[in-house]
Amino acid sequence: MTAMTTAAPAAPLRAGRVGPVATLRQTMTLAWRSLVQIKHNPWELLDLSIQPIMFLLLFTYVFGGAIAGSTGDYLQFALPGLLVQNALFYTLSTAIGLNTDISKGVFDRLRSLPIARTAPLSGRVIADTVKQVWAFALLVGFGMVLGFRVETSVFGLLGALALLVVVSLAMSWMSVLIGLRASSPEKVQMITFSTMMPLTFTSSALVPAQTFPDWLKAWSGVNPVTHLADAIRGLMIGGEVAHPTLASLLWSAGFAVVFAPLAIRAFRGRV
Structure with a gap:
């Protein structure tokens, strides 16, 4: 007589809580x-370089003479502001790339892995920040070819880059939230562009x-883009630095505190 036994199905394995070191590595x-x-x-x-x-070129040689009297004077004034504009506009790609990955099912595959829930979001934000460093170097280098000069020091230039990276990282979480909430990349672009355009063009x-x-x-006096542009301008060509830098850091902390938890919550609900 043969005894028949039926094995109970194995319970699915649950991944333990991911530690900070593993989270950083996965990110x-x-x-x-x-x-x-x-x-x-x-x-x-190429898109990151050409835009x-x-x-x-457009603002310097089309509008520069009318605004500042000469293209050289306007280039000296506007390049720090263009660095800010470019950094904020590039957060659009963070939102669009994230939305595209979710639409294509990339995050469904990531969800099946024992990784930290924040790693896909943080990884995207960090990668796009590295790309912004490239854009910063390219824009400053090309500006110098046209006649722009850093009037402070190398440390001022590096400080401007560091501040721009910090603020971009913080504001990227707003774009991440939009990318998670929007139903398509086209709607992401419409919402983020409609947000960034008024902020940029109503600033200094x-x-x-x-x-x-x-x-x-x-x-304009309370616009975060004004504070950031004034701080970058002060670090690169001289002027007040302490107050606009402090205001920019406070705005960055506010954006991170408000939008990062909302983005993570939206991510958990979306995927």
Whole structure:
């Protein structure tokens, strides 16, 4: 007589809580994944390179003479603001890339792995920040070819880059949230562009705020883009640094505190 036994199905394995070291390693791995994609899609790097130069040439040689009296004077004033504009506009790609990955099922595959929930989001943000460093170097280098000069020091230039990276990292979480909530990459682009455009063009990034009407000047005084542009300008060509830098860091902390938890919560609900 043969005894028949039926084995109970094995319970699914549950991954333990991921520690901070493992989370950091997984985040950097996913960041590297995003950077390696440039090898297979070189147009992304070209887009990152051509757009800043196009804006620099357009604003300097089309609007520079009318705004500042000469293209040289306007270039000296506007390049720090264009660095800010480019950094903030590039957060659009963070939102679009994230939304595209989710739409294609990439995050469904990542969810099946025993990795930290924050790693896919943080990896994307870090990778796009590295790309912004490239855009910063390219824009400053091309600006110097046109006649721009750093009037402070190398440390001022590096400080401007560091501040721009910190603020971009913080504001990227707002783009991440939009990328998670929007239903398609097209809607992501529409929402983020509609947000970044007014912030940038109602600030002192491209024109002196003193030329604004009183009501717009009052808004420009609290606009985070104004504080960041003034800080970058002070670090690169001289002027007040402490107050706009502190204001930029406070705005960055606010963006990170508000939008990072909301983005992580939206990510858990989306995937």
